[in-house]
Amino acid sequence: MKIIMLGAPGAGKGTQAKKIADKYQIPHISTGDIFRANIKEGTELGKKAKSYMDQGLLVPDELTLELIMDRFQNPDCANGYVLDGFPRTIPQAEALTAALEKNGETIDYAINVEVPDENIVTRMSGRRACLACGATYHVVYAPTKTEGVCDRCGEKLVLRDDDKPETVKKRLDVYHSQTQPLIDYYTKQGKLVEVDGTQNVDAVFDAIVKILGA
Ligand code: ADP
Numbered sequence: 001m002k003i004i005m006l007g008a009p010g011a012g013k014g015t016q017a018k019k020i021a022d023k024y025q026i027p028h029i030s031t032g033d034i035f036r037a038n039i040k041e042g043t044e045l046g047k048k049a050k051s052y053m054d055q056g057l058l059v060p061d062e063l064t065l066e067l068i069m070d071r072f073q074n075p076d077c078a079n080g081y082v083l084d085g086f087p088r089t090i091p092q093a094e095a096l097t098a099a100l101e102k103n104g105e106t107i108d109y110a111i112n113v114e115v116p117d118e119n120i121v122t123r124m125s126g127r128r129a130c131l132a133c134g135a136t137y138h139v140v141y142a143p144t145k146t147e148g149v150c151d152r153c154g155e156k157l158v159l160r161d162d163d164k165p166e167t168v169k170k171r172l173d174v175y176h177s178q179t180q181p182l183i184d185y186y187t188k189q190g191k192l193v194e195v196d197g198t199q200n201v202d203a204v205f206d207a208i209v210k211i212l213g214a
């Protein structure tokens with residue numbers, strides 16, 4: 001099963017992608033997580049990506065595509081994957097379609113998690129991230145057992161640099177201008193499905209499972 005998660009930053013793509021990956025036994029591939037891991041390790045790619053991410057801008061397509069095409073070579077992608085945060089531009093979507101077509105494949109679903117902009121800033125300011133294992137929490141909606149410590153791996157949680165309100169506003173602008181057009185793109189491909197992302201985490205997941213099948 002090949003799935004794309006669409007939606008504004010903070011809509012809950014990562015939260016749902018992790019649950020999908022667990023249930024359907026496919027890898028969760030987050031370009032944002034891969035960039036953050038590179039930043040943490042101080043790689044050249046990380047240095048380049050950070051300058052864009054900190055401003056709320058997208059990392060150039062060229063860099064992003066190189067990274068994701070490389071990730072697809074990993075044997076764990078043989079049975080599909082859930083993509084979280086990729087594609088984010090029309091050229092990225094076209095590159096993905098072309099890469100899949102080469103093997104006679106297509107994606108199965110592009111799931112649009114719908115959350116209005118008004119809810120996004122609250123979600124992002126309360127988000128806490130584990131840079132070690134990629135887990136995401138929320139101080140109110142998805143709290144950890146011990147404050148500030150990852151339930152999964154015990155690392156200290158951080159407020160992401162790009163989750164500050166002024167950067168979130170920029171990221172929302174970028175989302176509307178560069179990523180939202182993908183909704184049309186996947187509607188035309190007959191792949192788009194929508195879920196109401198304002199419900200609680202479990203209700204959103206139930207809606208997704210209804211679409212994907214139990
Ligand atoms: P995205 O991957 O789309 O940027 P996340 O999955 O990281 O979004 O979610 C953003 C924030 O909102 C996180 O702090 C997460 O815990 C919280 N969150 C996710 N889904 C919900 C939900 N259905 N209701 C309330 N909060 C949520």
Ligand code: AMP
Pocket residue numbers: 009031032033035052053054056057058059060061064084085086087088089092162171
């Ligand atoms: P995310 O973790 O998905 O919220 O992504 C965090 C940041 O990483 C984004 O604001 C972008 O700067 C960058 N990024 C992640 N995925 C992509 C992508 N597919 N294309 C360009 N930039 C990306």
